[in-house]
Amino acid sequence: MPGSTLKAAIAALAATLIGFGAARAAPRPEPHDFIIKGFHFQSGESLRELKIHYYTLGAPRRDAEGHIINAVLILHGTGGSGLQFMQPQFADVLFRPGGVLDPARYFIVLPDDIGHGGSSKPSDGMRARFPHYDYADMVGAEHALMTNALGVRKVRLVMGTSMGCMHTFMWAEAWPDEVQAAMPLACLPVDIGGRNRIWRQMALDAITTDPAWRGGDYESEPLLGLRHAEDILLIAGSAPLPMQIAMPTGAGAKAWYEATVADHLKALDANDLLYALASSRDYDPSKGLEKITAALTWVNSGDDFINPPELGIAPQMVGRIREGRFVLIPAGPNTHGHSSHTWAALWQDQLAALLARSGD
Numbered sequence: 001m002p003g004s005t006l007k008a009a010i011a012a013l014a015a016t017l018i019g020f021g022a023a024r025a026a027p028r029p030e031p032h033d034f035i036i037k038g039f040h041f042q043s044g045e046s047l048r049e050l051k052i053h054y055y056t057l058g059a060p061r062r063d064a065e066g067h068i069i070n071a072v073l074i075l076h077g078t079g080g081s082g083l084q085f086m087q088p089q090f091a092d093v094l095f096r097p098g099g100v101l102d103p104a105r106y107f108i109v110l111p112d113d114i115g116h117g118g119s120s121k122p123s124d125g126m127r128a129r130f131p132h133y134d135y136a137d138m139v140g141a142e143h144a145l146m147t148n149a150l151g152v153r154k155v156r157l158v159m160g161t162s163m164g165c166m167h168t169f170m171w172a173e174a175w176p177d178e179v180q181a182a183m184p185l186a187c188l189p190v191d192i193g194g195r196n197r198i199w200r201q202m203a204l205d206a207i208t209t210d211p212a213w214r215g216g217d218y219e220s221e222p223l224l225g226l227r228h229a230e231d232i233l234l235i236a237g238s239a240p241l242p243m244q245i246a247m248p249t250g251a252g253a254k255a256w257y258e259a260t261v262a263d264h265l266k267a268l269d270a271n272d273l274l275y276a277l278a279s280s281r282d283y284d285p286s287k288g289l290e291k292i293t294a295a296l297t298w299v300n301s302g303d304d305f306i307n308p309p310e311l312g313i314a315p316q317m318v319g320r321i322r323e324g325r326f327v328l329i330p331a332g333p334n335t336h337g338h339s340s341h342t343w344a345a346l347w348q349d350q351l352a353a354l355l356a357r358s359g360d
Contacts, residue, residue, distance in 0.1 A: 026095030027103055029055035029086060029110060033118070034149040036141060042282075045131035052145050053118030054111040055082045057095060058103030060150075071152040072106045073171075075142065075164030077186075077341070078276045079233075081117030082110030084342070093344035100344075100352045106156065111145055113138045113163075115275050122271035128216025130275065135163075135283045139170045147178075157355065158294075159183040161341035162306075169285045172292040179294040181358035183351060185341035186300055188313050191284040196306055199236050200277050203229040207270050216271050226268050230261055239303040239337025289320040295358035296324045299347045301340035303331035323358075 032054050039050035061070040076084050085091060094101040101108060112119040114133045122130035131137075146152040158179050160168040165187030172182045192200070210225030212218055234257075247253040300307050300314060307314075309328055318326040327350050329335060340346055 025088070026086065026091035026099075027057060029057050029083070029108075031055055031118070034145050036144055036148075039137075039141070041131040041137050042134050043132045047120065047131060049120075050114065050141065051118075051120045052111055052114070052141050052149075053082075054109060054145060055086075056110070057108040058106050060107045060152075067154070068107065068150070068152050069154075069156065070106045071146065071150070071155050072101060072108045072157045072159070073142065073146060073155050074108065074110050075158070075160030075167045076110075076113065076116070077160075077162030077164055078280075079116070079273060080161075080163075081112045083112075083117065085110050087342060089343045089345070093348055094351070100348050100355070109146065109150065111142055113167075114141055115272060115279065121269075122216075122275055123269040127271050130271070132278070133275065134279050134281060135166060135170060138279065139167050139174065142167065143171070143175065154178050154180060156359075157181045157183065159185065159351075161185045162187060162338065163280070165341070166280070166283055166285075169289075169292075170283075172294050172296060173285050173288040176291055176293040181354050182292070182294045182296040183354055184296070184298045185347070186304060186307060186338055188300075188307050188311070189289060189317055190286045190313055192280050194311075199232055199306075200280065203232045204274060204277055206232070207274050213270060216274070218270065221265075221268070222270050223265065226265060226270055226273070227261060229273060230264050230268065234260065236305050237338045238305070239301075239331070239335060239339070241303065241331060241333055242336055245333055286317070289317060289324075290322070292321050292324070294323065295354060296321055297327060297350050297354040298324065299327045299329065299341075299350055301329040301331065301335050301337065301346075303335050304338045304340070306338045 034052045034054065036050040036052065038046065038048060040046045060068040063069050074085055076082060093099060095103055097104065114137060115121045122128065146155060155178060158168050158171045165184040168182050168184040169189045172179050206228035207213055207222060207225040210222035212222035213225055247256055298318060300309065302309055314326050318324045329340060329346055335346065336343055
C-alpha cells in the first residue's frame with residue numbers, strides 16, 4: 001500500500017537477498033498510453049478523455065485461434081505506479097532471463113491506475129474538480145486497457161500488491177471467465193474497517209485540516225499536512241525487525257527518518273494522495289468470493305501492520321474460494337512488513353507453483 005521502502009538503510013540487505021548481477025537484470029519496459037473516450041465514474045462524474053499510462057515487457061503469444069494466451073497483468077498499490085515493479089527486488093527476480101515471469105515467455109502489462117503515475121490524475125490541472133474515482137472505476141479502466149486496447153480475452157495471470165491485491169480479488173470476481181490465475185499480495189477481501197480504516201482517515205484528515213490545503217485549491221503544497229500523512233504511511237508500511245537490524249541506534253534511525261521524509265515529500269501532491277487514499281471507501285468483495293473460479297494463491301506476511309494475521313480473516317475467507325490457497329510468510333529479518341509484497345524472493349516459489357497448477 002504505501003510505496004515507501006527502507007531505501008538507503010537496507011541497501012546491503014537488498015543486495016544480499018536478490019543476489020543477481022547486471023547480466024541477469026530484467027529488460028527495460030516500453031511505455032504506452034491508452035485513451036478512453038467518455039469515461040463515466042461510479043460517482044456520476046465523467047471525463048471526456050481518461051488517459052491510462054502503462055508499460056509492457058515481452059510480446060503477445062497467440063493460440064491457433066489468434067487469442068493472446070500469455071498476458072500477465074500486475075497491479076500496483078496506493079501511491080505507486082506500474083514502474084515500481086522495475087525495482088530490482090521485484091524485476092531482477094521475476095523478469096530476468098529464466099525468471100518465473102521471464103518476458104521471453106510472458107506478455108507483461110504494468111498499468112498506472114487512475115490518479116497515479118502517468119495516468120489522468122488531479123494534479124494534471126483539475127485539482128479537487130477531478131472526478132472522485134473509486135476502486136471500481138480503477139478496475140474498470142484496467143479491464144478496458146486489457147480488452148479494448150490490447151485485445152486480451154483471458155488474462156493468464158492477474159497479480160497485485162496492496163491496493164493491487166484488492167483489485168485482483170475484484171477482477172477474479174467480476175470476470176471469472178477472463179482470469180486463469182490470480183495472485184493477490186498483501187490485502188484482505190473485506191470492507192476496510194478497524195485500524196486499517198483509521199490510519200487512512202488520519203492521513204486524509206492531516207491533509208484536509210492543514211489551512212494551506214484550501215479545499216484542494218492550494219498555491220503551494222500543504223507541507224504540514226503532507227508531512228503528517230507521510231509519517232503515517234511510513235509506519236503503516238514498515239516492519240520492526242528489519243528496521244531494528246538496519247538502524248540499531250537512535251542517531252541512525254533519526255537520520256534515516258529525516259532523509260526519507262524529505263525525499264518522499266518532493267514527489268507528493270496533496271490532492272493526488274488524498275484521492276488515492278479515499279478511493280478505497282467502498283471496497284468490499286467479501287460477498288462474492290464464491291464467484292472466483294481462477295486458481296488463486298493469496299500471500300500475506302506475518303509482520304504486516306495493515307493486514308495483521310491475528311485478525312484471523314484470511315483463513316476464514318480462503319475456504320470460500322474454490323481453487324484458493326492462502327500462504328502466510330512468517331516474520332523474519334528478510335521480511336519487510338506490508339512491503340514484503342514487492343520482495344519477490346520471499347514468494348516467487350508460490351508464484352511458480354500457481355502457474356504450474358493453473359496451466360503451465
